Amino acid sequence: QPANSRLDDIIKRGTLRVGMTGDYRPFTYLDKTTSKFTGFDVDMAEALGKALGVKVEFVQTAWPQLMKDFEADNFDIAMGGVSITLDRQKKGMFSTPIMREGKTPIARCADKDKYETIADIDKAGTRVIVNPGGTNERFAKANIKNAEIKMWNDNVTIFDEIAKGNADLMMTDSSETRYQQKQHPGVLCAVHPEKPFDFAEKAYWLQRDIALKAFVDQWLHIATEDGSFKKIYAAWFD
């Protein structure tokens, strides 16, 4: 282990800096009035801080700025529903995966059967709404040639746009379609979330440091085996 590992720095500093967007329920949500983050990955970050014996400082970022903020070393680790991508892997390291995901549609329940396949979706006249900066934008740009792509910057209100009829559907990670279906009962429906169009995994994205990665992986392994991961998961996803 190198003498100056970031793991040592974090412990010496007494603070773990966690980057998150605050716009991706139930992983991370920033309440603008109280300036407090809540969510699955907030609880996970607090548990990681406790395991390290340090305080957790949340640093707000946004999907379009995530890469720049990571490279600027504004945080030690990005949490909050971050997917593994090879572009991100080039700049840092990922923990072992915590969740298996993939893009699936969410649409108004009345239209649910119209959007089973990419071919069903990619038709002139269909309005696909997309939050920019992350894997949703990349997926939409790679797969949508004929349908209209509507960019919507706010991933918190984006689902209301579909509910109101200002867009027809969104393709996003299956865990989010399941969650938002519950937030809009009878209005928005997840389309085959068990059968996503692609494959992705959620993990924690950390600055390049083998000692920090080994710690996070070991902590995740113990949390999985002792049931504490399951408990936090159930509180936000079940």
Ligand SMILES: O=C(O)C(=O)Cc1ccccc1
């Ligand atoms: O780029 C990522 O890692 C994402 O997960 C992007 C994203 C953001 C908000 C909802 C779904 C996916």
